[in-house]
Amino acid sequence: MMQLRNKGVKWSPISSLTPFLFLLITIVVAHAHMLEPEEKDDDSNEMRLELIHRHDPRIAGNQQHGTVSGFEQIKELARRDIIRHQRLLNGGYTERRKNWEIFQMPMHAGLDYDVGEYFVQVRIGTPAQKFWLIADTGSDLTWVNCRYCTGNCEPHSRKRRNRVSHRRVFLANRSLSFHPVTCSSRQCKVDLSELFSLTTCPNPSDPCRYDYRYMDGSAALGLFGSETITVSLTNGKKRKLKDMLIGCTKNATGGSSFNSKTDGVLGLSIAKESFLVKAAREYGGKFSYCLVDHLSHKNVSNYLSFGGYGNSKTTLLGDIRQTPLALAPPFFGVNVIGISIGGQLLKIPSEIWNIAGQGGLIMDSGTSLTLLAEPAYEPVIGVLLKALEKFDSLEKEISPFEHCYNASGFDEGSVPRLAFHFEGGARFEPPVKSYVLDAGPNAKCIGILPTAWPGSSTLGNILQQNHLWEFDLLKNIVGFAPSACT
Incomplete structure (x- = not known):
């Protein structure tokens, strides 16, 4: 989802529309099926994330698809493309890791479920919870549907909530590595101001909150935190990316992107707080993607890769x-x-x-x-x-x-x-x-x-x-x- 550089207004990637056009892009989504057991960290080799289209059944669940006509989806697609385009123009990297160290996120297209973006699965928290996030090169902020409470928390049933809202939700209080950013901190007042942090701060220890709005009328409201994201190396092992900024979004409203099929957004823009910039710093400043045909079915995928494109699934048909x-x-x-x-x-x-x-x-x-x-x-x-x-x-x-x-x-x-x-x-x-x-x-x-x-x-x-x-x-x-x- 793309944001404006002018404070107070943000805009979103033109979203979910068409089983035919939009499979792209451009998108990474987190799938919170269950809490994963803690996995051993590995600091060698490569890592990867699967990138899939939002038509994939793992995103859509058991919901029926095809309820909106292709033509209507195309109209909505173009509307969002134009909104996104109208606002389009309004840190250093290291080579600490060897060239062969790569992580990859499998990426899929979404023809089969009548939705338009690409998604990747992301494991957030300790122990890890799985989500599907839209992979968006126009978004600074990585955020996920989330629940966090301070003090006495009401009993919460994941199954009951999912039956009611049909959304996967990151339970931040259950993560040992989640730490909210405080509203009195310089990070909240200065560093996160371009991500639309709110200035209200009743108590210095209160979380730093955001109102992240998009030009298509959609919005994400929640609080900032630092968290661990677990990624897959190409040798089959895991590695943890620690102290990653994420948004714990309580409400995501408006627009066709933020629905029951969408768990959040993976920020892939060139901004100091984006997932892209922080991951690229660890993996030689390189990232790549290979977008499968937008009419591909759910069993076809490629990767969003950091550290290089070196995976056997990407056969080149010409010189680079x-x-x-x-x-x-x-x-x-x-x-x-x-x-x-x-x-x-x-x-x-x-x-x-x-x-x-x-x-x-x-x-x-x-x-x-x-x-x-x-x-x-x-x-x-x-x-x-x-x-x-x-x-x-x-x-x-x-x-x-x-x-x-x-x-x-x-x-x-x-x-x-x-x-x-x-x-x-x-x-x-x-x-x-x-x-x-x-x-x-x-x-x-x-x-x-x-x-x-x-x-x-x-x-x-x-x-x-x-x-x-x-x-x-x-x-x-x-x-x-x-x-x-x-």
């Missing part, structure tokens, strides 16, 4: 190409030289791609569709429309898409290849299925939308799918290569 990262904290950007279609470079003003000015291209795992500033969108859509005029246009509107076609007889091979040309000569050429999408029964739609200029463009997670993306925060580069991610 690299380009400098254009960091615009808390977001990841890349420098674009131009866009070509069918090998022809389009006439797009260079200022569109100036991330230090009023433009730039942001990579966002929490946005599904790709959004291009109008001076870039117009030449791109013009060439694509000319190439697709041989196919029958659909008369009925499929919001939010502007251009849709009858899928009968549609030939992907006749669609010219779109390519982004990055600084340093790297070229990103997504498959046709990533920008001419299956948008409904017998419908193909161009999955690129316009956004206002001046303003940034966004490389959405569907366009990123079927590629490995490895971010090196020490060298400030991102590498990518085509992959089936399976």
Whole structure:
């Protein structure tokens, strides 16, 4: 979930919508089935977290899926993408661990349960409790549905609560490693101010509370704490990441992301308190992900990895190409030289791609569709429309898409290849299925939308799918290569 840098307003990744579009991204979720027995800490080798789509039954439980039509989900998806995009632009790392030390979180897509983000399972607390968290490169704060009380706590039954609310809940009082941040501390008053810590402090020992609000109207309210997160090394052992900032969220309301299928958010932005920054410091400043096709079923997964992508499930289908990262904290950007279609470079003003000015291209795992500033969108859509005029246009509107076609007889091979040309000569050429999408029964739609200029463009997670993306925060580069991610 993405937050604004302007205090008082936050905004969320455009969420849960479509069994077809949003499987991405972009998302990590915690699954609190039960308290786990204490596991032996291991400081060697690698660790990993499974990243799954929110359609996965482990998230959805026994609930029925498909109650909302695909078209309605697409409309909500686009609405949230646009809200997220409108607010998009408004510590050091070490190499203490060897190159072969990696941890990974398995990541899945969620087609089968009609929801849109990617999730990973996270083990929080001592003993560990399992949750599924949305993996979001636009969020600073890691938080989980949570219950914490001071003084005399009322008897609490996990089974009774889950029957009533259908939510998994982190029981902070049962964790030996949970320590609330106090409201009188400098951490609360200063360090956490950008995460919307509240200034009220009746007693110095009271917990530091937050009101974390998103631009789509959703909000997370709770208290800050430090906690241990247990991760899996690639040698099968466990390691504990201690003193990680988490939000213990009592209420998460509004928006389609925060429902019974969502346990919380894993913060993967470039911010000093994010899970990403703290984990990357321990694992050489590198992290990577390989997003499976957004139409993949629940038995297909890949990984969100820290320390490198070295796992046998990521078979590359081409050489890794690299380009400098254009960091615009808390977001990841890349420098674009131009866009070509069918090998022809389009006439797009260079200022569109100036991330230090009023433009730039942001990579966002929490946005599904790709959004291009109008001076870039117009030449791109013009060439694509000319190439697709041989196919029958659909008369009925499929919001939010502007251009849709009858899928009968549609030939992907006749669609010219779109390519982004990055600084340093790297070229990103997504498959046709990533920008001419299956948008409904017998419908193909161009999955690129316009956004206002001046303003940034966004490389959405569907366009990123079927590629490995490895971010090196020490060298400030991102590498990518085509992959089936399976």
